[in-house]
Amino acid sequence: MGAIKKIQYNCREATYLIEKRQHVRLSIKERIHLLIHLSGCSVCRLFQQQSRMINRVVKGMFKETAGEERRLDEDVKREMQDKINERLTR
């Protein structure tokens, strides 16, 4: 199998590079490999779209968390504050 053919077939490498690229700058060789692969592979292009979508959803989930979505049970809270107060008066 020729070098180009190998790159065109290698979806494992392409998806690895797609992930890496979302966090760091790829080397020139990596960028060329990915470009060659994606130009001919619609499945990996779709993977890339979905991967980015997942990252957006994860970020969104985190924002939701920052909005204090979850509440602790009041009894648990009282117990926590009691323990703090106990140390304060020690």
Next chain:
Amino acid sequence: MAKIAVLEPRQWVSLYADYLYSYAVARLGDEEQARDLVQETFLAALERTEQFRGESSERTWLTAILKHKVIDVYRRRNSGLRATGGADRPEMDGTDREPEQEFFEADNGHWKEAYAPRALGIEDADPLTNKELGSILQRCLQKLPALWFSVFSMKHMDEAATEMICDQLKLTPSNFWVIIHRAKLNLRACIQKAWV
């Protein structure tokens, strides 16, 4: 003792407990463990009130303490899963002990027909309006092996620097990318399964 005047431990629970609890649950996926960490955070904070410099808010300061405790939990969960080098064959280094499907053909790296991504019609989804997708993703995250979950959540939720994560979890950079890759492959497959 002027510094301590800014801290009001008697208000901590009513002001920050829910916030810290949410923060911990999102990162641990375990309510009971999250509750324990919040309590530990308050008590640890009391022990080091003199370290509070008033440069950050009380909440930021408490969150930083909690964050370290979360990383400690990750470390404990991961102990025994130590991965080792192998930069030349990243797909084989250490993480291969985890149970998982093999998504690609062994000889040429092509997608296996059964695991190839299919269009889901949610590629442009807006995470803030798509609650269903969010809850599916949350369930899928819980299925990841502990080490992958901790790497993934540190990278995505906290946008922590790669070097910091590698350092904290004792990973090589090559291991780190393998985990990021595999975690995403598994998450994506899990979402597809749940969505179709």
